[in-house]
Amino acid sequence: MNKIFTVLKNEFQTVVMRKSFILTLVLLPLTGFVVLLVVSALQKSSGVAAGEFLNELFTPEEKQAAEGYIDFSGLMKSIPPGNEEMLVKMNSEKEAADAVRDGTISAYYVIPEDFMDSGDIIYVRPDYNPLGGSEESGVINALVAYNLTGENLELTYRVQDPLNLTEVDISNAMVRESENWLTYVLPYAITYLFYIVILTSSTLLLNSITSEKQNRVMEILMTSVTPRQMLTGKIIALGLAGLLQTVVWLGSGLLMLRYSGSAFALSSAFLLPASTLLWGVVFFVLGYALYASLMAGIGALVPNMREASQLTTIVIMPMIVPLIFISSLTTTPNSPLSVFLSLFPLTSPVSMMTRLSGATVPLWQIGIAVLLLAVSVVLLVRASAGLFRAQNLLSGSSVSTKNFIKALVGK
Amino acid sequence: MNTISVDSITKKFGEIHAVDKVSFEVSPGEIFGLLGPNGAGKTTSIRIILDIFKPDSGTVSVLGGPMTEEKKNKIGYLPEERGLYQEIPLERCLVYLATLKGLEETDARQRVGEYLERFELDQWRKKKVKELSKGMQQKAQLITTLVHRPEIVIIDEPFSALDPVNTQMVKDLLCEERDRGTTIIMCTHQMHQVEELADRIALINKGQTVLYGSLDEIRRRYVADAVIVRALQDLPASLPGVREIIKQNNHAMLKFEPGKTAQDVLQMLVQKNISIEQFEIALPTLDEIFIQVVQGKGDGR
The missing domain is CATH 3.30.70 (Alpha-Beta Plaits)
Incomplete structure (x- = not known):
């Protein structure tokens, strides 16, 4: 026990005193503070609330030019009040095309003769942007609705926007404003935070083992501590270093928000329920233990970091999967794919946190994810500890993925 | 009671017999030479004594019984593959390795300090290990072997890559340790170095003991x-x-x-x-x- 603590202390000290560790620990929050300062400076000079300012930064509203329409159906008698500047009546397609070329209108609609039967309207615009989505202003809807309701403005509004839906969440979870940019950014931030912290901590473990092999200290260590004491000390130490990183980053994030104060209308947008933070710790610890034991297994077998690279790429592949499906995880957090990713042990630490930060996840799913993850951790730690024996630690040659998996399952 | 008794140990790696029924005994306070050409099985025998490897058969008794965690703290080992943490300051490296041998940190710090002074490495204590010359690193490694005042010292190829000055220094140190009552096993293929120091030897070839006894007696046998x-x-x-x-x-x-x-x-x-x-x-x-x-x-x- 005493020696585990000695290994732990030395390992933790070595990692946190490393320049690169201190730099990443400090630089990331520092960048955040700088961005915050710039934003609040801009806010003061422009008079726009910072929240709105950022919203605009993320989703700028484009100024829309007027659009034209040519009516062959004869149904469109007049333009609804308030839209006169947005819509211009044209008499022929040639006139409309010329107007687009001149820049007086940005695009035009052609309403055919059989509009009443088919509902078809042709939208003609100069460029094509498949990723930008529809830039069509929607003013044509107002035109059609206004004229079909006999130029009754109130009826037009009701047709266009038939109901005002108020959602009441009976799960009692904290509701975040869906309009706020942070609601959108938060799951991403949490996902990347988990990805980075789990990956760096477990890679640090691999690094520490291979450097002991390369520095040839391993044999001296073997006569002082058992491989298992060494593995335990290292895993705990580097896990603590990861936790320190998470705490500093999250802590400085919260500080920044507090500093920004009332200028940001962030209270409900950024608030994460305490339970999410608690699950965060659970998933970090388990996720880290899972990947750390895989990395330790690699470290035990290979002679140096270079030989390890192929294997680590394969091992961290499952960590990247949630990043690939991140939009699906954030937009449809309860789809079968999202549920699967957040239950499967190799992807669950990151995926579940993404889901938790974006939606309410049924408790039974969290329970199953934790259970599956914990079982996998126990099995993998046991398998890796089996590889962590003198014969492997003192030799080492290049290991293929196939042989690594064979070694893990004990063949 | 013998300090170390090795009884018919055998160890196979795959199909190769690294050690095959090797036996010898080391008495308290002697310098014992474990000799043999490269690849004879010396290092494997040492690793079995140190409990790094388990033998396939045979037994080893150290200080009157099987190896325990406590006994490991009474052994100083200088492996053939020398190495120290390269990226941390010398003093921290030595203190860490000393605490792993059961010393309290304050004790470790004090003793490391004494050795650093004695080996003229004092001014390098805050430097990273990688900044030290090879000779200095050898000395630092010796500190790691001796700092916890072990009862048994096991040194694998003690003179490899040492210049004459440092070779003499190591010899003097070993004699000094013997005079203090430390039992020493010297493992080497440089036979002439052993002739000066060792009281008794075991000669291993192809994993088997081929000669065993006091140096004088063996030489007379081969007159x-x-x-x-x-x-x-x-x-x-x-x-x-x-x-x-x-x-x-x-x-x-x-x-x-x-x-x-x-x-x-x-x-x-x-x-x-x-x-x-x-x-x-x-x-x-x-x-x-x-x-x-x-x-x-x-x-x-």
Whole structure:
């Protein structure tokens, strides 16, 4: 026990005193503070609330030019009040095309003769942007609705926007404003935070083992501590270093928000329920233990970091999967794919946190994810500890993925 | 009670017998030489004694019983593959390794400080290990081996890559440790170094013990039928009772015919009126014994 603590202390000290560790620990929050300062400076000079300012930064509203329409159906008698500047009546397609070329209108609609039967309207615009989505202003809807309701403005509004839906969440979870940019950014931030912290901590473990092999200290260590004491000390130490990183980053994030104060209308947008933070710790610890034991297994077998690279790429592949499906995880957090990713042990630490930060996840799913993850951790730690024996630690040659998996399952 | 008893240990790696029924005993306070050519199985034997490897069969007893965590703290080991943490300051590296041997951090710091001064590494204590020269790192490694005042010191190839000054320093240190009562196992293929220091030896070849006993006794066992003679005048080309005269720098080795003794040769030289400055029995060197043994003339003990 005493020696585990000695290994732990030395390992933790070595990692946190490393320049690169201190730099990443400090630089990331520092960048955040700088961005915050710039934003609040801009806010003061422009008079726009910072929240709105950022919203605009993320989703700028484009100024829309007027659009034209040519009516062959004869149904469109007049333009609804308030839209006169947005819509211009044209008499022929040639006139409309010329107007687009001149820049007086940005695009035009052609309403055919059989509009009443088919509902078809042709939208003609100069460029094509498949990723930008529809830039069509929607003013044509107002035109059609206004004229079909006999130029009754109130009826037009009701047709266009038939109901005002108020959602009441009976799960009692904290509701975040869906309009706020942070609601959108938060799951991403949490996902990347988990990805980075789990990956760096477990890679640090691999690094520490291979450097002991390369520095040839391993044999001296073997006569002082058992491989298992060494593995335990290292895993705990580097896990603590990861936790320190998470705490500093999250802590400085919260500080920044507090500093920004009332200028940001962030209270409900950024608030994460305490339970999410608690699950965060659970998933970090388990996720880290899972990947750390895989990395330790690699470290035990290979002679140096270079030989390890192929294997680590394969091992961290499952960590990247949630990043690939991140939009699906954030937009449809309860789809079968999202549920699967957040239950499967190799992807669950990151995926579940993404889901938790974006939606309410049924408790039974969290329970199953934790259970599956914990079982996998126990099995993998046991398998890796089996590889962590003198014969492997003192030799080492290049290991293929196939042989690594064979070694893990004990063949 | 022997400090270390190795009883018929065997270890296979795949199909290769690294160690095959090796046995020897090391007495308290002696310098014991574990000898053999490269790849003979010396390091594997040492690793089995240190409990790094488990033997396939056979037993090892250290300080009166099987190895325990506590006993590990009473052993100082300098492996053949020397190494220290390269990226941390020298003092921190040595203190860490000393605390792993059970020393309290304050004790470790004090003793490391004393050794650093003694080995003239004091001014390097805050430097990263990688900034030290190879010789300095060797010295630092010795500190790691001795700092916790072990009862047993096991040194694998103690003189490899050492210059004459440092070789002498290591020899002096080993003698000093022996005088303190430390039991020392020296594991090497450099036989001539052992002749100076070791009291007893075991010679391993191809995983098996081929020679074992006190150095004097072994050398007498392998006495060649020859004497070394230094005469004031040139020796004649042939002498009665001598089958071969090998002239060396300023002396000659006279090999007897079968049935003759050193006494016979001395009498014959006196009768021939040859003035003799030096006359001694030609004791074989360990190198010569080793070559004889591995060429199939070993006693197999």
